[in-house]
Amino acid sequence: MQKSRLDPDNQPPYLYEPYHSTAKRAPRQPLIFLPHTLSERTGPIFADTLITEADRDLTRQGAGEPLGQRMIVEGRVVDEDGNPLPKTLVEVWQTNAAGRYRHELDDWPAPLDPNFNGCGRVLTDENGKYRFLTVKPGAYPWGNHPNAWRPAHIHFSLFGPSFVSRFITQMYFEGDPMLEYDPVFQCVPDRAKHRILAKFDLGLTEERFALGFRFDLVLRGPDATPSENGHEE
Amino acid sequence: MDLHHTANQPIGPFYHFALTPDNDAGIMAGPDAKGERVDLAIRLLDADGKPVTNGMIELWQASAAGIYNDPADPAFHGFGRLATDREGLCLFHTVKPGQVAGLNGKLQAPHINVSVYAPGLTKRVVARIYFADDPANDSDQVLGLAPEDRRQTMLARQTLEAGRWNFDLHLCGPCETVFFDI
Numbered sequence A: 001m002q003k004s005r006l007d008p009d010n011q012p013p014y015l016y017e018p019y020h021s022t023a024k025r026a027p028r029q030p031l032i033f034l035p036h037t038l039s040e041r042t043g044p045i046f047a048d049t050l051i052t053e054a055d056r057d058l059t060r061q062g063a064g065e066p067l068g069q070r071m072i073v074e075g076r077v078v079d080e081d082g083n084p085l086p087k088t089l090v091e092v093w094q095t096n097a098a099g100r101y102r103h104e105l106d107d108w109p110a111p112l113d114p115n116f117n118g119c120g121r122v123l124t125d126e127n128g129k130y131r132f133l134t135v136k137p138g139a140y141p142w143g144n145h146p147n148a149w150r151p152a153h154i155h156f157s158l159f160g161p162s163f164v165s166r167f168i169t170q171m172y173f174e175g176d177p178m179l180e181y182d183p184v185f186q187c188v189p190d191r192a193k194h195r196i197l198a199k200f201d202l203g204l205t206e207e208r209f210a211l212g213f214r215f216d217l218v219l220r221g222p223d224a225t226p227s228e229n230g231h232e233e
Numbered sequence B: 001m002d003l004h005h006t007a008n009q010p011i012g013p014f015y016h017f018a019l020t021p022d023n024d025a026g027i028m029a030g031p032d033a034k035g036e037r038v039d040l041a042i043r044l045l046d047a048d049g050k051p052v053t054n055g056m057i058e059l060w061q062a063s064a065a066g067i068y069n070d071p072a073d074p075a076f077h078g079f080g081r082l083a084t085d086r087e088g089l090c091l092f093h094t095v096k097p098g099q100v101a102g103l104n105g106k107l108q109a110p111h112i113n114v115s116v117y118a119p120g121l122t123k124r125v126v127a128r129i130y131f132a133d134d135p136a137n138d139s140d141q142v143l144g145l146a147p148e149d150r151r152q153t154m155l156a157r158q159t160l161e162a163g164r165w166n167f168d169l170h171l172c173g174p175c176e177t178v179f180f181d182i
């Protein structure tokens, strides 16, 4: 039985008119349903020897401390059955506190911070947990429409255990008044929006040190194999 | 905990410093890797056939022996990742993958699994690259799933330069590449 995995109630469509650059890039032909083979069930494995402690502390990558609100981001990465996904590579990138990326093409006149690079990476632990320390990113303007601003966000890239689970998203902050005007956030169906909002968490917050935000992620996994699911062909 | 798959979001234009700081991840086959060398040039194009200059392409493939994460071929890395350049191009140095098991235990034709990310793509698109003129293509079940008149969009073509293959990836437009719902 072929069931589309596109999940339009919870995932953004490719074509979303208010986000103008989708018009020339969104595929228009129907996607071909692909029964999972070894090609989809496998995925790259990353050694923890490639990751250093500095990779998950974005406040210690320069000579001094970056400016901005110190912030802990922590969460769990699980599959759709709730199983933790250990040893999953989580890559993050973000602006500094002023809303500027350390990127040669980001040229809006907000200051760079000599003590902030804005990228980090971490492997989840045996419980699927990740944690990193950073500063709160800023909002920044973009060219989508007049006076367009991206709400503060952190970009997340995760691998999970298979080609199917590979995943990129953006984490926003609950209650940010700019979310309402951002077509990138708004392309996500309403019922799924809360899942890309980080929640302030007093339990994660460290006294006289840093605010804590929780951001959990659920990745897709491959279909059950025929042997696990006797009624498939 | 809410167990629904988290929503995808576009990669944004400023990922390079984090994900593709150099071109190292385009070298998938070290000098000791086994198999037939393939230099695979992928060009990413939009609806008008114009180059997409801020895309990211990831490859996932089996070794020459047809094994994913092949422990017997440590000089080969099955995962590759590059940003597209000002011409929408990126060049991977890899080997031709072997055949891996497919549906109902039948072998699949050699192929490379592709993920594409770009600003304006709210979620990745997934494609497969096969090798034109490989005799196994005719019986490949996944190639067979695509409408016959679109199958040529899944084929890399060998150039006159030895070992060099080209693949144009059209996100949309009249030559839209076949993409998969995985």
Ligand SMILES: [Fe+2]
Residues within 6 Å of the ligand: A150, A153, A155, B012, B014
């Ligand atoms: Fe961004």
